[in-house]
Amino acid sequence: MNFTNTQDDDRGWQDEANCLGVDPDLFFPERGASTREAKEVCRGCVVRLDCLEFALVNGEKFGIWGGLSERERRRLRRQRAITTRRTASA
Numbered sequence: 001m002n003f004t005n006t007q008d009d010d011r012g013w014q015d016e017a018n019c020l021g022v023d024p025d026l027f028f029p030e031r032g033a034s035t036r037e038a039k040e041v042c043r044g045c046v047v048r049l050d051c052l053e054f055a056l057v058n059g060e061k062f063g064i065w066g067g068l069s070e071r072e073r074r075r076l077r078r079q080r081a082i083t084t085r086r087t088a089s090a
C-alpha cells in the first residue's frame with residue numbers, strides 16, 4: 001500500500017501496517033482482477049480497523065483498504081448511513 005497521498009495527520013498506525021514493503025500494485029488491482037492476495041495481507045494486519053476507518057473517513061475511492069474493496073467499503077458506508085438515520089429518528 002502507498003500511503004503517501006493520504007491527508008490525515010494521525011497516521012502512526014501506518015508504521016504497523018502489514019503491507020509495508022509489499023508491492024502497492026497488489027492493493028490497486030486492475031478492474032476485474034483478483035483482490036485475494038491483497039486481502040490475505042490485510043487479514044493478518046494488526047491495524048486493519050484503523051486502515052479501514054481512515055479509508056472511510058477520507059473517502060478513499062480506489063484500492064483495498066482494511067481488507068475491503070471499493071465496492072465493499074461503499075456498501076459499509078451505506079449501511080452506516082442507514083443506521084445513523086435510524087438512530088437519529090428513533
Ligand code: SF4
Nearest residue numbers: 017019042045051066
Ligand atoms: S489493512 Fe491492509 S492495506 Fe491496511 S494497513 Fe493493513 S495490510 Fe495495509
